[in-house]
Amino acid sequence: MSPPQQPTSINPNSLKIQLAYRFLHNLNNLNTKRSNLDNTRIRRSHRVKLAAYASMAYVVGSRRAWSRAILWKIRNRAVLARFKRVDHKITTPLRHHHVHAGSVKRRTPSCSNPKREYSDPFGNSGQEVKLRKLVPGSSTMDALGLLDETADYIKCLATQVEVMKNLVDLYSII
Amino acid sequence: MSLQDLQTFDPTSFQDDFLEQMLCSLQSAGVSWPEISTSTGGSSGGVELFDDQSAYLTTKLRQHQISSGDVGFFQNEMVDTSSFKSPNGNNSIQALFNGFTGSIQSNQTPNFQYPPAQGFRPPSPATAPVNQGLTGVGAAVAGGGCSGPPAQPRQRVRARRGQATDPHSIAERLRRERIAERMKSLQELVPNANKTDKASMLDEIIDYVKFLQLQVKVLSMSRMGGVAAVAPLVTDVSSEGGCDGAQASASGGTGRTTNGTPPSKTNDTMTVAENQVVKLMEEDMGSAMQYLQGKGLCLMPISLATAISTTTCHLPSTRNNHPLLGSGSSSPNVSVLSVQSANGVLLPEVVSVKDSNAVTKL
Numbered sequence: 001m002s003p004p005q006q007p008t009s010i011n012p013n014s015l016k017i018q019l020a021y022r023f024l025h026n027l028n029n030l031n032t033k034r035s036n037l038d039n040t041r042i043r044r045s046h047r048v049k050l051a052a053y054a055s056m057a058y059v060v061g062s063r064r065a066w067s068r069a070i071l072w073k074i075r076n077r078a079v080l081a082r083f084k085r086v087d088h089k090i091t092t093p094l095r096h097h098h099v100h101a102g103s104v105k106r107r108t109p110s111c112s113n114p115k116r117e118y119s120d121p122f123g124n125s126g127q128e129v130k131l132r133k134l135v136p137g138s139s140t141m142d143a144l145g146l147l148d149e150t151a152d153y154i155k156c157l158a159t160q161v162e163v164m165k166n167l168v169d170l171y172s173i174i
Numbered sequence: 175m176s177l178q179d180l181q182t183f184d185p186t187s188f189q190d191d192f193l194e195q196m197l198c199s200l201q202s203a204g205v206s207w208p209e210i211s212t213s214t215g216g217s218s219g220g221v222e223l224f225d226d227q228s229a230y231l232t233t234k235l236r237q238h239q240i241s242s243g244d245v246g247f248f249q250n251e252m253v254d255t256s257s258f259k260s261p262n263g264n265n266s267i268q269a270l271f272n273g274f275t276g277s278i279q280s281n282q283t284p285n286f287q288y289p290p291a292q293g294f295r296p297p298s299p300a301t302a303p304v305n306q307g308l309t310g311v312g313a314a315v316a317g318g319g320c321s322g323p324p325a326q327p328r329q330r331v332r333a334r335r336g337q338a339t340d341p342h343s344i345a346e347r348l349r350r351e352r353i354a355e356r357m358k359s360l361q362e363l364v365p366n367a368n369k370t371d372k373a374s375m376l377d378e379i380i381d382y383v384k385f386l387q388l389q390v391k392v393l394s395m396s397r398m399g400g401v402a403a404v405a406p407l408v409t410d411v412s413s414e415g416g417c418d419g420a421q422a423s424a425s426g427g428t429g430r431t432t433n434g435t436p437p438s439k440t441n442d443t444m445t446v447a448e449n450q451v452v453k454l455m456e457e458d459m460g461s462a463m464q465y466l467q468g469k470g471l472c473l474m475p476i477s478l479a480t481a482i483s484t485t486t487c488h489l490p491s492t493r494n495n496h497p498l499l500g501s502g503s504s505s506p507n508v509s510v511l512s513v514q515s516a517n518g519v520l521l522p523e524v525v526s527v528k529d530s531n532a533v534t535k536l
Contacts, residue, residue, distance in 0.1 A: 048394035127376045134383045144349070147356035150379060154363045157386040164393040 015059065015156070020163045022055035050074060056160045065145075066153050069137025447471075 030051055057070035073080065131146060132138045135153050138146050357375060361367040364382045369375045447469060 045391075045395040049391055052390050052394055125373060127373070127380060130380050131376070131383070134380065134387070144352055144356065147353065147360060150383070151356065151360050151363055154360070154379075154383060154386065157383070157390070158363070161386055161389045161393065164390065168393060168396060 016159050016163060018059045019055060019156075019159055020167075022059050023052060023160070023163060023167075026051035026055045052160055052164060056156050060152075060156060064149065064152050065137040065141065066135055066149050067137075067156075073136070 027048065030047055053070055054074050057067040057074075060067040062068050062071075128143065128146065131150060135146070135150050138149050141149065357372060360379055361369075361375060364375075364379055366378060367375070369378060451465060
């Protein structure tokens with residue numbers, strides 16, 4: 001049985017159904033794949049968590065930057081781990097590049113008229129940085145896009161948590 | 175809806191409004207203006223400030239007047255400006271009006287709702303004063319010398335009263351509005367969204383995202399023995415031998431981690447577990463309990479365990495395994511019970527300890 005591919009923004013129920021299906025599918029794969037390298041190094045809880053995020057990102061697909069970022073991270077986990085171990089400096093230039101691109105885009109409309117008060121939603125309290133760290137793939141966007149991504153991310157996260165809670169309740173009855 | 179209303183309006187009351195609008199439109203047309211305060215609504219006092227603008231206007235108006243006698247700027251119904259009454263004389267006002275509307279219309283047609291076909295949506299309060307304030311034109315702006323450069327009127331959203339309208343502030347305002355929209359939608363998603371302050375709302379959002387991510391983590395930890403283990407077991411009905419195939423999760427939220435040892439089919443894991451439990455019990459009961467719970471086990475008195483075993487013995491299955499028999503050789507203080515039913519549903523294992531101090535090996 002395969003769930004219909006509906007746009008998730010229209011019907012929240014379909015998002016839940018798709019998430020549930022995909023998550024169970026991923027979990028099954030988790031258990032059946034014995035030859036995975038991850039078996040030894042990564043704890044089971046971490047694997048389940050990864051499965052959760054992967055299923056969430058997969059359902060949303062490439063529509064959103066955060067889902068793309070998650071999928072990319074998961075698929076290149078082995079490569080990234082190697083990089084992290086070998087040389088920490090490799091990853092940071094990429095991040096800096098992204099941050100610079102994003103910040104340049106942000107500054108051009110406001111720099112032209114320094115007298116005006118800016119519609120800076122984040123003020124100076126560093127909230128924007130925190131939010132960018134939390135929401136994956138948000139380092140390359142301006143404030144407006146960031147808020148948009150956050151909204152979508154929150155929605156999907158909440159649905160995923162609900163799916164997982166229901167599954168736990170279901171299986172704890174046994 | 176048309177400018178018919180204009181004639182009925184009291185010109186003086188909307189003088190200020192219209193002045194603002196006029197000057198704003200001219201400003202947006204590229205001519206730089208000083209900040210207009212509402213106090214400059216006085217009829218001739220205010221005019222002096224705007225000589226350039228009025229000059230520009232009048233030139234434009236005369237051009238229009240010369241070119242076309244009637245006003246045909248708006249595509250739909252239009253007031254015939256010849257009937258436009260004003261205390262200061264018809265011509266200048268008409269001209270002013272024509273030029274005003276013309277300057278707006280020529281480059282700002284998408285900004286007005288007058289031709290309903292236009293797609294752009296201007297701020298609605300801006301259009302109303304435009305209608306109402308047009309009557310006050312003549313009184314406010316007498317024809318002055320005009321020397322303003324006929325700048326290119328730009329396509330901009332009309333400003334509301336009291337706001338400057340250079341393109342940057344308009345862009346800023348648009349941006350602010352968009353951000354406010356997003357914040358509102360975020361507010362609906364996040365619970366406890368009664369904060370009016372943007373900063374606190376953002377804090378709330380950040381905390382909520384962190385909380386959700388933490389929830390995913392906790393849930394994934396608690397479900398390790400549960401769903402993940404049941405799935406293969408449902409497919410593998412005939413797993414016999416021993417105790418433990420069944421690591422059903424003890425409860426939904428223990429949040430305990432274990433090393434994901436694959437369910438083995440022998441007694442070895444159980445003895446290992448029990449030795450571990452013994453060791454833990456010697457140091458701290460709590461940790462022993464935690465260890466057990468992590469494995470999907472729990473402690474209970476022997477009497478209860480025997481009671482349960484007798485009831486479960488009555489389950490319709492001939493393939494039940496009763497390692498209870500196998501544990502008969504162990505010390506009476508400890509008994510291990512595990513029942514496996516034929517349909518693949520596994521009951522949680524139970525380890526009973528009568529005396530916490532006197533746990534001996536099985």
